[in-house]
Amino acid sequence: MTNLIAVVLFVGVLFYAVFGGADFGAGFWDLTAGGAERGRRPRELIDHSLGPVWEANHVWLIYCLVVLWSAFPRAFAAIMTTLYVPLGLAALGIILRGSGFAFRKVAVRTSEQRLAGAASSVITPFFFGAVAGGIASGRVPAAGGGDPLRSWLNPTSALGGALAVVVCAYLAAVFLTAEARMREVADLEAYFRRRALLAAGAAGILALGGIAILDQDANRLFHRLIGPALPLVIVSALGGAAALVLLRQAAPRIVRVLAVVAVAALVGGWGVAQYPFLLGNHLRIAQAAAPNATLIALTVVFGAAVLLVVPSLALLYRLQQRGQLEERAS
Amino acid sequence: MTVTSPGSWGVALPAAAADPSQLLPAREQMAFTLGFHIILVPFGVAFTFITLLANYRAVRHGDRDALLLAERWSRVAALLFAVGAVSGTMLSFELGLLWPRLMGRFGAAYGIPFAIEGIFFFLEAIFTAIYIFGWRRLPPWPHFWTGVPVVLAGIGGTLSVVAANSWMNQPGGFRLVNGQVVGVRPLAVIFNRAFWYESIHMLLAAYIVAGFLVAGVYAAGMLKGRRDRYHRLGFVIPFVVAAVVMPAQIFVGDVVARQVFHNEPAKFAGVEMVPRTADHVPETLLGILSSDGRVRYGVRIPSGASLLAGFSPSTRIKGLEAIPAEVRPRPELVSIVHLSFDVMVGTAFLLLGLSLWFALGWWRRRGLPRSRLFLPCASVSGLLAVVCLETGWVVTEVGRQPWTVVGLLLTRDAVTTSGNVWLFFSGTLAILLSIGVITVVVLRVLRRRWRALAGGEVQVPYGPERPDGPAIGEARRR
Numbered sequence: 001m002t003n004l005i006a007v008v009l010f011v012g013v014l015f016y017a018v019f020g021g022a023d024f025g026a027g028f029w030d031l032t033a034g035g036a037e038r039g040r041r042p043r044e045l046i047d048h049s050l051g052p053v054w055e056a057n058h059v060w061l062i063y064c065l066v067v068l069w070s071a072f073p074r075a076f077a078a079i080m081t082t083l084y085v086p087l088g089l090a091a092l093g094i095i096l097r098g099s100g101f102a103f104r105k106v107a108v109r110t111s112e113q114r115l116a117g118a119a120s121s122v123i124t125p126f127f128f129g130a131v132a133g134g135i136a137s138g139r140v141p142a143a144g145g146g147d148p149l150r151s152w153l154n155p156t157s158a159l160g161g162a163l164a165v166v167v168c169a170y171l172a173a174v175f176l177t178a179e180a181r182m183r184e185v186a187d188l189e190a191y192f193r194r195r196a197l198l199a200a201g202a203a204g205i206l207a208l209g210g211i212a213i214l215d216q217d218a219n220r221l222f223h224r225l226i227g228p229a230l231p232l233v234i235v236s237a238l239g240g241a242a243a244l245v246l247l248r249q250a251a252p253r254i255v256r257v258l259a260v261v262a263v264a265a266l267v268g269g270w271g272v273a274q275y276p277f278l279l280g281n282h283l284r285i286a287q288a289a290a291p292n293a294t295l296i297a298l299t300v301v302f303g304a305a306v307l308l309v310v311p312s313l314a315l316l317y318r319l320q321q322r323g324q325l326e327e328r329a330s
Numbered sequence: 331m332t333v334t335s336p337g338s339w340g341v342a343l344p345a346a347a348a349d350p351s352q353l354l355p356a357r358e359q360m361a362f363t364l365g366f367h368i369i370l371v372p373f374g375v376a377f378t379f380i381t382l383l384a385n386y387r388a389v390r391h392g393d394r395d396a397l398l399l400a401e402r403w404s405r406v407a408a409l410l411f412a413v414g415a416v417s418g419t420m421l422s423f424e425l426g427l428l429w430p431r432l433m434g435r436f437g438a439a440y441g442i443p444f445a446i447e448g449i450f451f452f453l454e455a456i457f458t459a460i461y462i463f464g465w466r467r468l469p470p471w472p473h474f475w476t477g478v479p480v481v482l483a484g485i486g487g488t489l490s491v492v493a494a495n496s497w498m499n500q501p502g503g504f505r506l507v508n509g510q511v512v513g514v515r516p517l518a519v520i521f522n523r524a525f526w527y528e529s530i531h532m533l534l535a536a537y538i539v540a541g542f543l544v545a546g547v548y549a550a551g552m553l554k555g556r557r558d559r560y561h562r563l564g565f566v567i568p569f570v571v572a573a574v575v576m577p578a579q580i581f582v583g584d585v586v587a588r589q590v591f592h593n594e595p596a597k598f599a600g601v602e603m604v605p606r607t608a609d610h611v612p613e614t615l616l617g618i619l620s621s622d623g624r625v626r627y628g629v630r631i632p633s634g635a636s637l638l639a640g641f642s643p644s645t646r647i648k649g650l651e652a653i654p655a656e657v658r659p660r661p662e663l664v665s666i667v668h669l670s671f672d673v674m675v676g677t678a679f680l681l682l683g684l685s686l687w688f689a690l691g692w693w694r695r696r697g698l699p700r701s702r703l704f705l706p707c708a709s710v711s712g713l714l715a716v717v718c719l720e721t722g723w724v725v726t727e728v729g730r731q732p733w734t735v736v737g738l739l740l741t742r743d744a745v746t747t748s749g750n751v752w753l754f755f756s757g758t759l760a761i762l763l764s765i766g767v768i769t770v771v772v773l774r775v776l777r778r779r780w781r782a783l784a785g786g787e788v789q790v791p792y793g794p795e796r797p798d799g800p801a802i803g804e805a806r807r808r
Contacts, residue, residue: 056456058419061419063448065422066422066445066447066448069425069426070438070442070445073438073511076430076437077434078434080426080427080430081746081747081748088423088427091420099416102409102413102769103768103769148749291504291512291514293513294516297516298445301442305449308449309449313452313456315456316456325459325464
């Protein structure tokens with residue numbers, strides 16, 4: 001039961017990494033698109049491809065918080081009382097990004113507003129990555145109240161943060177390349193393909209460098225990553241590379257799926273490497289879990305969510321892909 | 331807490347000083363965020379229903395004005411829903427960052443309603459997106475139906491979140507063994523003893539606030555001379571929704587007050603400002619509880635409180651003195667709860683009066699009341715409704731103090747011990763302020779833009795598709 005609920009929680013983390021990640025990555029390319037005139041067309045593509053589904057992508061975060069505090073209340077309290085600085089900053093980023101989206105639909109944005117919204121797309125993944133690093137490297141004591149600075153200012157957190165930023169950027173660049181192809185805009189397609197390659201290269205370098213960092217800083221995680229989690233790590237690397245190779249030829253849908261597989265396998269690798277611990281290597285999932293009745297209730301809720309939300313979400317994405325949802329100035 | 335320090339003259343500070351220093355900023359931060367968020371909630375919950383009424387009329391009767399209203403309302407609702415998603419996210423972070431010991435100790439029970447709320451929020455987000463962005467390309471009836479799940483999810487979401495809140499007032503559905511939550515019964519957590527009262531009360535409040543606020547905008551427009559059919563319709567649809575719900579809310583409110591009397595005597599003693607347990611308790615209108623624990627100022631209606639609580643002047647009401655001294659709310663808190671209650675009831679009756687006034691005019695001549703005073707009153711009805719909503723939540727939340735979970739967890743024990751909460755609070759305040767200001771500015775921009783369109787050619791939804799489509803690269807300057 002406890003393992004099942006841990007999987008339910010991790011499904012949320014995976015979905016947030018993929019859907020939220022693509023969103024934040026798009027913000028990253030928005031930030032780096034250059035001056036108003038030079039960056040106008042890439043930004044239009046970004047605005048168009050991500051507009052309608054922002055709230056739906058973002059709900060996954062709420063899902064993770066809710067499952068974490070209901071199923072693993074002790075671990076939730078421990079994380080919140082230790083990593084409050086990066087969590088607060090990540091929340092700040094989400095607020096900026098969310099309000100950017102809310103107001104964008106109607107108002108003309110100034111460059112400052114745009115900058116705030118885009119900067120937030122670097123802040124949020126970085127600090128969530130740092131939080132993951134702090135948890136993975138065992139810097140969150142089970143009783144909470146851990147070191148408020150060193151819990152996230154450490155090598156593993158730095159790696160997690162940097163990796164999160166480039167992986168989001170990679171994901172978004174692949175999505176946007178596919179989007180540009182669908183709309184048959186050749187120059188933008190090349191534009192985002194270059195960026196996808198760049199981000200993939202950066203992710204590769206970080207991953208290689210990360211081996212050395214994790215060996216030093218989070219030994220158990222390191223050994224699990226090259227042990228039970230190795231297949232996932234390999235799938236991630238292959239998927240990421242395949243997406244890049246096929247970026248020119250294959251159907252946009254296939255490319256998108258490959259990139260998603262790459263990111264999901266990477267995050268999944270972290271999950272497998274950390275199993276059976278929820279915090280570092282001192283708090284087991286089973287020890288942290290809420291009473292069984294709560295876990296059963298959450299599983300039932302999860303089942304209901306799958307039955308209700310998945311078809312709705314499928315409808316939303318389908319309508320969006322078929323171009324039946326359109327943002328319109330009014 | 332150090333009570334004596336070199337400069338403190340060795341005088342023991344009052345009980346308040348025993349509270350941890352994080353408590354005040356944490357409570358203020360929570361109050362401000364909740365107070366902000368709750369204004370947006372009615373739009374997420376009830377505005378889409380009002381919009382669908384207009385949408386239905388538009389499609390069924392080919393009403394162009396109703397169509398335009400529905401489309402514009404849906405855009406306002408989308409904007410406010412997105413802002414509400416932001417402040418709601420702030421709240422979920424704050425639950426963890428400010429009250430880690432509430433979540434850590436009771437998350438296994440308290441968290442369940444939130445998990446259910448997650449589904450409704452998800453559905454609402456998805457169908458809001460479809461409804462908003464579907465105006466142009468979806469056929470009219472299917473498009474109308476994509477709005478219906480938004481209304482249902484709004485109702486479900488309200489019930490689930492208020493389930494969590496009502497659980498804090500009357501916790502149940504679990505046992506505590508050595509401070510650990512065990513034997514959780516999820517259904518008993520959700521359907522706790524305060525659930526139906528509180529959640530129905532809030533659901534109706536959402537319809538009232540959304541209805542009066544939207545109607546108020548058009549009432550203000552009509553006052554400025556814009557009395558065309560578009561404005562009249564924009565006024566009547568939301569106003570009728572609020573006016574129909576208003577009498578039901580008065581009835582529900584009365585039932586809620588009586589169940590608070592039976593099940594939450596401490597809160598009731600605060601609401602009615604009853605210092606000592608007694609019968610023939612007067613109903614004190616306004617007034618305060620002075621620091622010596624006596625009721626001062628205000629108008630007293632003999633035996634009023636006893637009559638309202640138990641239909642008989644001899645009904646005994648527990649006084650504040652019955653509460654153990656260490657968990658007794660301080661007099662100034664009691665005064666806040668009592669005054670908030672009076673303001674809530676007062677504004678509710680003003681709104682009821684306004685609703686009846688409207689009903690009278692409609693019954694007599696199928697039109698708005700002719701009096702010159704009606705529109706000015708109607709234009710501020712939304713603000714009154716917001717005041718009513720906010721003070722109602724003050725009664726619930728401040729009235730529960732010093733408890734976070736009644737009888738089980740004191741607020742001062744729930745608060746975080748780490749970090750600088752004053753810093754966090756000021757940051758939050760700055761964010762709320764700027765989001766609030768930008769929201770108002772954006773709404774005004776929308777209004778100006780729509781007003782500019784009023785004379786010229788208005789693009790209506792469900793119109794013919796533009797042949798060129800939304801090509802990228804095409805300049806889409808607004």
